[in-house]
Amino acid sequence: MQDTPPGAPGHPPDLDADELAALDAHWRAANYLTVGQIYLLANPLLAEPLRPEHVKPRLLGHWGTSPGLNLVYTHLNRAVSARDLDAVCVWGPGHGGPAVLAGSWLDGSYSDAYPDVTRDAAGMARLFHQFSFPGGVPSHAAPDTPGSIHEGGELGYSLAHAYGAALDNPELLVACVVGDGEAETGPLAAAWHSTKFLDPVHDGAVLPVLHLNGYKIANPAVLARVPEAELDDLLRGLGHHPLHVTGEEPATVHRLMAHAMDTALDRIAHIQRAARAGDATGERPRWPLIVLRTPKGWTGPAEVDGLPVEGTWRAHQVPLAHVRENPVHLRQLEEWLLSYRPRELFDTRGRPREPVLAHTPHGDRRLGANPHANGGLLLRTLPVPPLERHAVAVDTPGATAHQPTRVLGGLVEQVLEATAERRDFRLVGPDETASNRLQAVYRATGKAWQAETVPTDEHLARDGRVMEILSEHTCQGWLEGYLLTGRHGLFSCYEAFAHIVGSMANQHIKWLRAARRVEWRAPVASLTYLLTSHVWRQDHNGFSHQDPGFVDHILSKSPEVVRVYLPPDTNTLLAVAEHVLHSRDHVNVVVAGKDPTFDWLGLDAARAHCARGAGLWEWAGTERLGEEPDVVLACAGDVPTLEVLAAAALLRRHLPDLAVRVVNVVDIARLMPAEQHPHGMSDHEFDAVFTRDRPVVFGYHGYPWLIHRLAYRRAVHPHLHVRGYTEEGTTTTHFDMAVRNGIDRYRLVMDVLDRVPGLAVRAGGVRQLMADAHHRHHDWIRAHGTDLPEVAGWTWPG
Incomplete structure (x- = not known):
């Protein structure tokens, strides 16, 4: 030096x-x-x-x-x-x-x-x-x-x-x-x-x-x-x-x-x-x-x-x-x-x-x-490219699969290219850009680095606009300073370790809330977390890397500032990304997977679904037009969506006369009453989606009690049963994580049987089939180290 x-x-x-x-x-x-x-x-x-x-x-x-x-x-x-x-x-x-x-x-x-x-x-x-x-x-x-x-x-x-x-x-x-x-x-x-x-x-x-x-x-x-x-x-x-x-x-x-x-x-x-x-x-x-x-x-x-x-x-x-x-x-x-x-x-x-x-x-x-x-005085609109350049084709729900964050990486790459001259967008994260499948960004810019380099290094550049340091605190501090002085950015992080910056997130939320009340302060670009490598998909890691609770922390903060999105597939992630990158004065949390995920919605449908925040997937259910369903299967998050749709398919096969409604939630604040959060639903809206008195079996990405906390005032709450992560973690197969936490398709079917009046007796044979599947799963993964073929090779029946 x-x-x-x-x-x-x-x-x-x-x-x-x-x-x-x-x-x-x-x-x-x-x-x-x-x-x-x-x-x-x-x-x-x-x-x-x-x-x-x-x-x-x-x-x-x-x-x-x-x-x-x-x-x-x-x-x-x-x-x-x-x-x-x-x-x-x-x-x-x-x-x-x-x-x-x-x-x-x-x-x-x-x-x-x-x-x-x-x-x-x-x-x-x-x-x-x-x-x-x-x-x-x-x-x-x-x-x-x-x-x-x-x-x-x-x-x-x-x-x-x-x-x-x-x-x-x-x-x-x-x-x-x-x-x-x-x-x-x-x-x-x-x-x-x-x-x-x-x-x-x-x-x-x-x-x-x-x-x-x-x-x-x-x-x-x-x-x-x-x-x-x-x-x-x-x-x-x-x-x-x-x-x-x-x-x-x-x-x-x-x-x-x-x-x-x-x-x-x-x-x-x-x-x-x-x-x-x-x-x-x-x-x-x-x-x-x-x-x-x-x-x-x-x-x-x-x-x-x-x-x-x-x-x-x-x-x-x-x-x-x-x-x-x-x-x-x-x-x-x-x-x-x-x-x-x-x-x-x-x-x-x-x-x-x-x-x-x-x-x-x-x-x-x-x-x-x-x-x-x-900084809001200096802020310019971010040139986000048309999503059509990156959207994946979906002719039939569940017929194809993509890695959502890998596709998002292409979008972020183009944002970096579009801001190359004006230099007002940065991607920050703790040594995880490639791990989180965002490595396409290296085609647009390298990783900022002023220290010594050696021949085996990759993607390092003195003028790079990707920032990686294994300190979540420093990443967030860099990004906050960048945003508050009138620029844009994105923070990519393993889901489990977002907790490290929980206090910083809290302070930034307080800052934004207070700034909204100061007339002379201009709005700044939102701070957006992309949380991936999430709880349900930890191939190289285990219990230590399994914690979806950052969402709980964020949703306890100022409703006018915080937003949480759980896109279930690639196109919904793109639609959410377009929204959050243009948003102002918010702290956004986007939870998305990096592993291959079924494509459920085309781009137009994904945009409409994200605009609603929560909605019925008629193509997945069996409810009859003009009649109330017998049961509502709800989901939020990519893996819960997969398991809920697999459960819906099992119910369709074994109990074709059961009227099943499938609801997917992208914007988790939609579950809150309208008077508690700007994105919340009125009681009339909520009842129209979830009913007032029918059993609701909800597969949720994170800790199940959060859903109860958000929906406790709703009429249907006594009939609401939530499955989610319950601290049963280890290094195991993908499906076994769902089984261990009771959010798997077979358990969800049993939950339906237990909660629809009279169904448990009439469908005892179906329950036995589900229990047998659990036993087969237990023995199979211990013998083969992989999931059951019927699980690993499952596709939506269409």
Whole structure:
């Protein structure tokens, strides 16, 4: 790796007195505004002595990290203004939300977003009042915060978000403040390796600022307590050139920070110029990183009630906790606020004085107004090719079979080709693109890779737009950052391991839900998971790779955001893919198989079926026109659909007079009441499909209790019997997985016999045939290692 770039600029110039004074004025103003947001309900400019009624009754917020964040905001302003940079910042210690709000209020972007919060005393009062207050704004950086693309509660994800934002944004600088607490998390640890995927030609740059203030909530921070040489070894090993800023005397820290920022930006500019001119050495560059060491709660109370606060864990949230009741605390708060010399910073009308704004950028260059931090403004329609190019012909249901995700791979390949010049679509996944049968994409682009290559490698490319790293957290972080800055993408993952990013999915769902309520935020492309290599088809793996529960997790979240689709064949997968790739502000989960699956529907029928979300397959049932069925066989998922149709065929053969209705569900939220989910059915719609009082035997892809939870209010629920995965897993044949979990065709037939009144007695012989089939299956697979010929060779009778 390149360490010191040849020809790099020399020592950046030191600050002159005016620059230093202006930087310190902005920083003090931001600190004042931060403290005011945490504490003050009135009297924002301290125009009169501070009284208890000026203080909020509930003190909420995080002071400890905020002075460091304010310092970064101040110095980024200087750099952006001086160099005319296109820049955003990901604020990892997002609990320092008041600092980010203070910076955007000072640069005017907050008033642009919220015209009633003007940049004067009245606006300052509103800024203070609304913070962590009912009807106001959260205590952390959130969708309400101008310039933010990162939820403040997401500790560990900031760096991956930053790299995602930089991908395919060659002129963008993404600063990323990494808190020393979140630096201890697994997701953050893996995200450091993003340097091996960042292309200095086509991508922007990420400038991490590792903020070491010494403590988390109550414990020392690991990286703050290791020797500097050891920390340097770690950071260099991760591909960075560390620049240290350490101190607590403001003038010294400002000079060091300005020097470090200039050095880092000079280095980034040199790396990019060399790469884009084609004269790079071929070695992976060592990107700069700033290590910022300042005291926790810097410039706050040094001591409270005889205990040290500044520089300790006690500064984490609210250093003075009893201001209304304790006159000593009230006096300390007033002294603290006055220590920033607010009259030097704001005029009598509360407007920031000229030195405070000396380095503040203008227009879209402001950190709070950069359109990349409101990515929907930049979003373009994704050129999804016509599905007819990829659809499989279906003359007769069940007569042919295809691998759904392999066919989808051809569609994604064409999307990558269509976006080759504009570069706004990426496929991410944890080392599973080919395993998930999506390898057609390599005809359009390679896998992003900046590290060493050897002759046996395949499909690696410095400018590749397929992203693979064996960290689901990093994959999702990259994609979230990419989507939130106005691009499109798809996350392909083994079904069982989507749980790893369950918390990240939850946070992104919360972000989207909150963003929908922020008028100035434009919709962004949806985050779509393609979950495959699923529970029912694990040839090389077993129990460890069998878990369909991610759907349960997702469907417990905000109904306006979450969508779950279980396409039963290739053409329905294509129809679902077309829909989700064009959708906005959703988290979509698509569960589809990669193994050969019967083709049930032609493209037109698949599109119509997906538009309905759930519907009758008349060709599969035996119900008579104008009469209610004796039983409903329902299914959701590719393998349950196969087993339900096989059961329907058995019933047709052995009990031809039984009126069977077959229902397939693609959009699982259709089972919910309309008032609980936008895709839900009214009771009248639901009853028309499932009846009110007939037995319903439902074969479901995942855990059966989810279907009960979604449909518990329906009239037919007492007659609903669901079969699904019940944690009976192992490495075995395909059909044996169904048998072990009671979702196989023979068990489904027995369920029908048990639930249709009077049928169990009349069809005792049929039940015995089904039980005998189970015994034959048991003996056959143990003798031959394959499924029964009648199962392996089964086709729809037509």
